[in-house]
Amino acid sequence: SPLPHQPTRHPAMGNKCMGSTVKTAGEQKVAGGAAGSLAPVEWTDNILLLSDSYKVSHYMQYPKGTQYVYSYFESRGSDREGWTEVCFFGLQYFIKKYLTGVVVTREKIDEAAEIYEEHFGDGMNPNPTMFFREGWEYILEKHGGKLPVVIRAVPEGMVVPNKCVLFTMENTDPKCYWLTNFLETLLVQVWYPMSVCTNSRNQKLAIIKGMDETGNTNWAIPGGAAFKLHDFGFRGVSSVESASIGGCAHLVNFLGTDTVAAMVCAKRYYNASKISGHSIPASEHSTITSWGADGELDAFKNMLESYPTGLVACVSDSYDIFRACGEYWGDKLKDMIKGRIGEGKFGRLVVRPDSGDPATTCKKILDILTEKFAEDCTTTRTGHKQLPDYIRVIQGDGVDYESIPKILDTLKAAGYAAENMVFGSGGALLQKLNRDTFKCAFKCSFIEFESGEVREVFKDPITDKGKSSKKGRLTLQKASDFPSPSADDVYKPRDGDTGVVGGTGFLHFSACKKYVTVASGKGDPAKDLLVEVFRNGSIPKAADWDLGSIRARAEEGIVTADGKPAGAFIKA
Numbered sequence: 001s002p003l004p005h006q007p008t009r010h011p012a013m014g015n016k017c018m019g020s021t022v023k024t025a026g027e028q029k030v031a032g033g034a035a036g037s038l039a040p041v042e043w044t045d046n047i048l049l050l051s052d053s054y055k056v057s058h059y060m061q062y063p064k065g066t067q068y069v070y071s072y073f074e075s076r077g078s079d080r081e082g083w084t085e086v087c088f089f090g091l092q093y094f095i096k097k098y099l100t101g102v103v104v105t106r107e108k109i110d111e112a113a114e115i116y117e118e119h120f121g122d123g124m125n126p127n128p129t130m131f132f133r134e135g136w137e138y139i140l141e142k143h144g145g146k147l148p149v150v151i152r153a154v155p156e157g158m159v160v161p162n163k164c165v166l167f168t169m170e171n172t173d174p175k176c177y178w179l180t181n182f183l184e185t186l187l188v189q190v191w192y193p194m195s196v197c198t199n200s201r202n203q204k205l206a207i208i209k210g211m212d213e214t215g216n217t218n219w220a221i222p223g224g225a226a227f228k229l230h231d232f233g234f235r236g237v238s239s240v241e242s243a244s245i246g247g248c249a250h251l252v253n254f255l256g257t258d259t260v261a262a263m264v265c266a267k268r269y270y271n272a273s274k275i276s277g278h279s280i281p282a283s284e285h286s287t288i289t290s291w292g293a294d295g296e297l298d299a300f301k302n303m304l305e306s307y308p309t310g311l312v313a314c315v316s317d318s319y320d321i322f323r324a325c326g327e328y329w330g331d332k333l334k335d336m337i338k339g340r341i342g343e344g345k346f347g348r349l350v351v352r353p354d355s356g357d358p359a360t361t362c363k364k365i366l367d368i369l370t371e372k373f374a375e376d377c378t379t380t381r382t383g384h385k386q387l388p389d390y391i392r393v394i395q396g397d398g399v400d401y402e403s404i405p406k407i408l409d410t411l412k413a414a415g416y417a418a419e420n421m422v423f424g425s426g427g428a429l430l431q432k433l434n435r436d437t438f439k440c441a442f443k444c445s446f447i448e449f450e451s452g453e454v455r456e457v458f459k460d461p462i463t464d465k466g467k468s469s470k471k472g473r474l475t476l477q478k479a480s481d482f483p484s485p486s487a488d489d490v491y492k493p494r495d496g497d498t499g500v501v502g503g504t505g506f507l508h509f510s511a512c513k514k515y516v517t518v519a520s521g522k523g524d525p526a527k528d529l530l531v532e533v534f535r536n537g538s539i540p541k542a543a544d545w546d547l548g549s550i551r552a553r554a555e556e557g558i559v560t561a562d563g564k565p566a567g568a569f570i571k572a
Helices: 053-060 091-099 106-119 133-143 184-213 240-250 260-269 285-289 293-306 321-332 334-338 358-372 403-413 547-555
Strands: 066-075 085-087 149-153 159-161 165-171 229-231 310-315 347-352 391-395 421-425 440-449 454-456 475-478 507-509 515-518 531-535
Touching (some): 066 184, 091 184, 091 531, 106 133, 165 184, 184 229, 184 403, 184 421, 184 440, 229 240, 240 260, 285 310, 293 310, 293 321, 293 334, 321 334, 321 347, 358 391, 358 403, 403 421
Parallel strands (some): 310 347
Antiparallel strands (some): 066 440, 085 159, 475 515
16 A cells, blocks of 8 residues: 655656566666576666665655756865865766766666665555656656766866865756756765865875975976875775775875775776876785794895895884884895995885884984984985985874874974985875865755746855855856956855845855856856866766876976975976
């Protein structure tokens, strides 16, 4: 019998849901499989299942006659002090993996119908009326299973102030008005790679600042910042997909990674023409401690002998990091280390501590190593000590956007150059973030009706001004496009409980006054910085970004104190 909560059909929908028999996905033949073979659709490939449950019911909730729904995505700020801008990245991955081509099939519709029928039941009785089978079958029949939406976004790698529009989405078929916000759940996950990319970039800025302040002059690969922050995060994230897209976001800013999935992502989804990240042979505690406490010196020697050229990293804190640096690396194995550089060859030992207070430990290690290798140490243009090229230190424990500046400031005050250090970061780089790191939100701002009427849509909760949203169709433009705006045109939020709901004005200037989100459809499309990145199942060729161009955008404006380029991808 029908459940009490079963809704009636939306008045704009016309005929009742088709009454075709629902088969389980396991009863469907697999395309391309052997004759008669049966298997379920991989659920992560079923776009009908990649949304929040409540969105399944939303097609009934829009006003009668709704034809077009237009929504946008933005960062409404940050919960981290000083994080005033985002490095936009990751949307292309979600578009390519989940939206392009034919993504709606009969098998997927059948599978979704079966799941939602039970899901919206009460545990005893199924509820077959909630799922909008008719709408999905329309997409299958009318559009060949391709999604009738258009997405416009800032180019990936672009650094954009918080509170600016980052991408917009709208349905292109009036019968699919419900689709725009059905896709919100999936596409809002761009918060993750965007946040990782910005997190990584902010640490790059801190490293470059520290290097510049302590006299670095070589900014070309493989020197400079290119390998100064290494991704250790594969094991520290929640899934392989997180490692893939999060690790790829890090590669927008650096060349060093141990997250293999990140390079696969860069190649498959970001047109990387060659390997986009690099690593070196390195030990872990098991390969050192398996020699026993009394065999640590032999374990260290084995590392140098097994990899006689190139770079090699060795974890050295299994028992006593300071003895390892002073007695082993700085004495008994000193000649082997020094011998890694010679005529026609280059090699480097990278000593890795993995415990203790990072700043204190690194300073003490540099105290020891600069004394033990004093004959080859040099002084930078700012008077800071620098180890010889055959030895460096990598700090891979407790490294994040807060600890890196503390470590480098401690070393600078002690007279050590930042060039002595390399950093590795895992969970703090790829996992220690959430959607509120940049307060990411996706909101409807405009709808159009069958009658031709249009309506600006917004929210402006009296209990939280930070959650007010923008109105109408949006463009992102340079602030210089509006050199002398009228005071009435500049957006002002609601003034108190009795103020104008939604605020006044349509020009949302960024805090830095460099960009402006133009609301209410009053922008200039010819000057819009948002570009079309998806339409009706396809990505325009001009917007199929490659990792190289993304890296270039992310590095724009990164310079030393005297204005010289200081990014991670400078070539000699």
